[in-house]
Amino acid sequence: MTRLIAITALCAALTCAACTTQKTTPLGAAYHQQLLYQQVTPGPAPPTPVEGLSGTLADHAARRYATPQEAPGEATMSLELGTVTPGGP
Numbered sequence: 201m202t203r204l205i206a207i208t209a210l211c212a213a214l215t216c217a218a219c220t221t222q223k224t225t226p227l228g229a230a231y232h233q234q235l236l237y238q239q240v241t242p243g244p245a246p247p248t249p250v251e252g253l254s255g256t257l258a259d260h261a262a263r264r265y266a267t268p269q270e271a272p273g274e275a276t277m278s279l280e281l282g283t284v285t286p287g288g289p
Contacts, residue, residue, distance in 0.1 A: 252258075
């Protein structure tokens, strides 16, 4: 009986060991592949100029971003409870 259990355990261990896969690709292979694709074919620049904010709006946005904003005041919450009279609204 002990031999049967030992043989079964050995077969189970060998079966589980045979099912494992070995990782052959190094970590980060997809990242490096995408980087190589971008270096090989970066794509042509469009012949039209970049469209976006006008110079005045961009300057205003940059200045507003650079100035520090004041923190909002502390928020308070109040709750008013009314009284209920029998037979009344």
